[in-house]
Amino acid sequence: xxxxxxxxxxxxxxxxxxxxxxxxxxxxxxxxxxxxxxxxxxxxxxxxxxxxxxxxxxxxxxxxxxxxxxxxxxxxxxxxxxxxxxxxxxxxxxxxxxxxxxxxxxxxxxxxxxxxxxxxxxxxxxxxxxxxxxxxxxxxxxxxxxxxxxxxxxxxxxxxxxxxxxxxxxxxxxxxxxxxxxxxxxxxxxxxxxxxxxxxxxxxxxxxxxxxxxxxxxxxxxxxxxxxxxxxxxxxxxxxxxxxxxxxxxxxxxxxxxxxxxxxxxxxxxxxxxxxxxxxxxxxxxxxxxxxxxxxxxxxxxxxxxxxxxxxxxxxxxxxxxxxxxxxxxxxxxxxxxxxxxxxxxxxxxxxxxxxxxxxxxxxxxxxxxxxxxxxxxxxxxxxxxxxxxxxxxxxxxxxxxxxxxxxxxxxxxxxxxxxxxxxxxxxxxxxxxxxx
Amino acid sequence: xxxxxxxxxxxxxxxxxxxxxxxxxxxxxxxxxxxxxxxxxxxxxxxxxxxxxxxxxxxxxxxxxxxxxxxxxxxxxxxxxxxxxxxxxxxxxxxxxxxxxxxxxxxxxxxxxxxxxxxxxxxxxxxxxxxxxxxxxxxxxxxxxxxxxxxxxxxxxxxxxxxxxxxxxxxxxxxxxxxxxxxxxxxxxxxxxxxxxxxxxxxxxxxxxxxxxxxxxxxxxxxxxxxxxxxxxxxxxxxxxxxxxxxxxxxxxxxxxxxxxxxxxxxxxxxxxxxx
Numbered sequence: 001x002x003x004x005x006x007x008x009x010x011x012x013x014x015x016x017x018x019x020x021x022x023x024x025x026x027x028x029x030x031x032x033x034x035x036x037x038x039x040x041x042x043x044x045x046x047x048x049x050x051x052x053x054x055x056x057x058x059x060x061x062x063x064x065x066x067x068x069x070x071x072x073x074x075x076x077x078x079x080x081x082x083x084x085x086x087x088x089x090x091x092x093x094x095x096x097x098x099x100x101x102x103x104x105x106x107x108x109x110x111x112x113x114x115x116x117x118x119x120x121x122x123x124x125x126x127x128x129x130x131x132x133x134x135x136x137x138x139x140x141x142x143x144x145x146x147x148x149x150x151x152x153x154x155x156x157x158x159x160x161x162x163x164x165x166x167x168x169x170x171x172x173x174x175x176x177x178x179x180x181x182x183x184x185x186x187x188x189x190x191x192x193x194x195x196x197x198x199x200x201x202x203x204x205x206x207x208x209x210x211x212x213x214x215x216x217x218x219x220x221x222x223x224x225x226x227x228x229x230x231x232x233x234x235x236x237x238x239x240x241x242x243x244x245x246x247x248x249x250x251x252x253x254x255x256x257x258x259x260x261x262x263x264x265x266x267x268x269x270x271x272x273x274x275x276x277x278x279x280x281x282x283x284x285x286x287x288x289x290x291x292x293x294x295x296x297x298x299x300x301x302x303x304x305x306x307x308x309x310x311x312x313x314x315x316x317x318x319x320x321x322x323x324x325x326x327x328x329x330x331x332x333x334x335x336x337x338x339x340x341x342x343x344x345x346x347x348x349x350x351x352x353x354x355x356x357x358x359x360x361x362x363x364x365x366x367x368x369x370x371x372x373x374x375x376x377x378x379x380x381x382x383x384x385x386x387x388x389x390x391x392x393x394x395x396x397x398x399x400x401x402x403x404x405x406x407x408x409x410x411x412x413x414x415x416x417x418x419x420x421x422x423x424x425x426x427x428x429x430x431x432x433x434x435x436x437x
Numbered sequence: 438x439x440x441x442x443x444x445x446x447x448x449x450x451x452x453x454x455x456x457x458x459x460x461x462x463x464x465x466x467x468x469x470x471x472x473x474x475x476x477x478x479x480x481x482x483x484x485x486x487x488x489x490x491x492x493x494x495x496x497x498x499x500x501x502x503x504x505x506x507x508x509x510x511x512x513x514x515x516x517x518x519x520x521x522x523x524x525x526x527x528x529x530x531x532x533x534x535x536x537x538x539x540x541x542x543x544x545x546x547x548x549x550x551x552x553x554x555x556x557x558x559x560x561x562x563x564x565x566x567x568x569x570x571x572x573x574x575x576x577x578x579x580x581x582x583x584x585x586x587x588x589x590x591x592x593x594x595x596x597x598x599x600x601x602x603x604x605x606x607x608x609x610x611x612x613x614x615x616x617x618x619x620x621x622x623x624x625x626x627x628x629x630x631x632x633x634x635x636x637x638x639x640x641x642x643x644x645x646x647x648x649x650x651x652x653x654x655x656x657x658x659x660x661x662x663x664x665x666x667x668x669x670x671x672x673x674x675x676x677x678x679x680x681x682x683x684x685x686x687x688x689x690x691x692x693x694x695x696x697x698x699x700x701x702x703x704x705x706x707x708x709x710x711x712x713x
Binding site: 028030033034035062063064068075076077078080246249253254256263265269274275 | 476477480481482502561562565566569574575653654657658659661665668669670671672673674675676677
């Protein structure tokens with residue numbers, strides 16, 4: 001072989017290797033449109049600096065559209081996405097189906113033991129972690145400290161439902177356009193049913209007993225819905241049956257609500273002086289209870305998971321490791337301040353003295369810690385999930401039951417009628433799905 | 438006998454028409470106004486109509502965050518592509534049904550229309566699987582094909598109605614003069630049906646532009662049109678109404694302008710054949 005030929009072959013080999021080395025892997029990440037996710041898209045230069053061989057395409061969508069798209073894709077093994085943003089509802093179902101890749105082999109510095117136990121529990125199936133939490137949330141009471149003072153009351157750190165009712169009555173001043181309590185009323189499994197399911201846990205109710213029999217004909221549900229409807233009729237804003245998170249957020253920020261029980265993520269919105277007229281007069285408390293051992297708060301974590309059909313599993317894992325690492329939290333803090341760090345995922349964040357200065361940090365952590373997705377109710381149940389039941393049928397059933405309770409709030413049905421219909425339609429759906437033999 | 442129109446009656450009818458027009462246009466106007474507000478003003482109680490601090494900030498944020506031109510171009514290709522492909526198939530089909538109807542023509546027309554009655558989500562999974570197996574997921578050509586098929590019944594129906602208004606004798610005369618089938622359709626029928634074809638084209642471009650089920654479900658990053666662009670600004674947890682309004686305004690502006698300039702053509706086409 002001549003030296004020229006050798007040199008040429010060598011050059012080809014080097015060129016070939018160089019091509020392989022510089023080959024770029026493109027991954028597609030499907031995500032929801034919320035502040036934390038959008039912030040991450042703005043911080044991608046850090047990821048690209050560390051991983052120049054991976055390019056990320058973003059598909060950002062509204063939550064319900066995203067859920068429909070990623071569910072279709074993963075069920076058909078479409079392979080359009082390499083990383084999906086999913087919640088604590090999907091992970092147990094999809095993990096069990098074998099639709100997600102396990103994240104047990106993330107690098108050691110990911111430090112899986114640093115994840116908050118409640119959140120980690122919600123994302124683990126049969127001992128395997130199937131999604132890495134990006135941010136976690138619970139629900140809590142947000143209230144107007146000035147109106148509470150004016151009413152001559154003091155909010156305890158752990159209020160009861162009776163106190164909430166008393167405070168709502170005292171704060172309501174309809175002539176001045178102030179309503180003692182704002183709660184979700186818009187129908188939907190992720191709307192009013194998220195709130196009412198969590199609330200019902202604290203009243204000792206549950207969706208099903210151990211034999212999957214619906215429980216809407218029991219006293220606990222009757223007490224829950226009567227309490228909710230009575231309080232909202234007396235102290236809630238008009239048209240409350242159309243209000244979801246955003247509507248209540250707008251009302252609270254405009255100073256129209258005395259109290260609002262909703263997602264902990266709202267704390268940063270209502271205490272932001274640029275958006276909220278009442279930013280300096282907001283206090284926080286744990287979601288109420290009835291002394292039965294369960295509080296009326298929920299648990300949710302938007303998390304990153306890898307569908308089993310992906311062709312870029314390694315690059316996807318590298319991305320998830322970066323996006324949900326301790327270093328990412330530090331990166332956000334250095335660029336945007338501690339108040340904008342994605343909350344509710346890691347113990348180390350809450351041990352950080354800088355983060356502890358954030359007014360809602362402790363209450364968010366306490367709320368998350370007081371939720372237990374594996375034992376959500378007073379009596380034992382065959383399902384996991386605090387504000388939902390982690391079975392595929394729940395979206396449909398939850399929407400239908402939500403419509404009944406929204407109608408009860410609007411006054412087009414009585415509470416008894418709504419409960420009877422909820423019982424009937426849930427029994428029918430569960431029998432059809434084979435849970436009730 | 439023509440009815441006499443008094444000035445008072447004319448004024449009343451004009452005022453009523455304007456009021457109705459404004460009422461229908463109001464949601465779009467409100468979206469456009471909201472796009473110039475801050476997020477705080479967007480949810481102010483009571484709502485602020487004109488007296489707020491006008492800002493272009495939302496447009497700047499939207500442009501910085503999203504690739505508007507990519508989504509816009511995808512919308513153009515998908516809507517015009519599917520409409521032209523639909524017309525190519527529908528013109529001969531409508532000709533056959535209008536001028537050489539068979540015993541089953543009415544049934545075929547009704548059957549075509551009945552395909553529009555099935556909810557799209559009912560066939561989402563089979564279509565998704567077909568697209569996955571043929572590599573059409575997240576491609577413009579895939580969306581052109583699906584929207585062509587979806588809009589075909591409407592295109593055929595509209596053209597059929599217009600063609601029925603054209604006297605068959607004219608086509609017979611052309612045939613007597615030696616015109617073949619191809620010449621008859623291209624040189625005789627089509628020029629006479631231009632207003633109808635134009636309005637069909639415009640209406641279907643608008644329908645395809647606004648189609649938000651298949652365009653959302655069959656795309657990801659590459660072929661996503663403006664419907665996905667809007668959906669990326671909607672959020673159930675967070676008040677981003679001003680940014681959502683800016684994105685919506687940018688998404689509907691091209692089709693609004695197209696509709697504005699071609700409204701005479703559109704109205705003429707839509708009423709073509711209405712007076713029997």
